[in-house]
Amino acid sequence: MRMYTVRKPGGTMDREFEAYKGLLEESGIDLSRVPRTLEAATGNRWLYVWRDRILAERFTRELSTRT
Numbered sequence: 001m002r003m004y005t006v007r008k009p010g011g012t013m014d015r016e017f018e019a020y021k022g023l024l025e026e027s028g029i030d031l032s033r034v035p036r037t038l039e040a041a042t043g044n045r046w047l048y049v050w051r052d053r054i055l056a057e058r059f060t061r062e063l064s065t066r067t
Contacts (some may be wrong), residue, residue: 001051002048002051002053002055003035003050003051004007004045004048004049004050004051004052004053004057005018005037005047005048005050005056006048006059006060006063007039007041007047009041010041011039011041011042012039012041012042012045015067016049016067017045019056019063019066019067020063021026023053023059023062023063023066024048028057029048031046034048034049035048035049035051037049
């Protein structure tokens with residue numbers, strides 16, 4: 001099964017991660033209760049795992065407009 005994350009190469013800054021979490025919350029996604037993976041670049045942030053590539057890409061576009 002393929003899974004997808006939305007991340008910035010090199011890791012996200014605090015402001016960017018807050019926008020990431022905010023958009024997830026607006027979408028009804030609570031990072032503490034969903035499939036997630038550790039962001040390798042920072043080692044201290046969790047990233048949501050999508051099972052649908054199209055939804056992950058849609059999230060990426062919206063996040064890009066906010067950051």
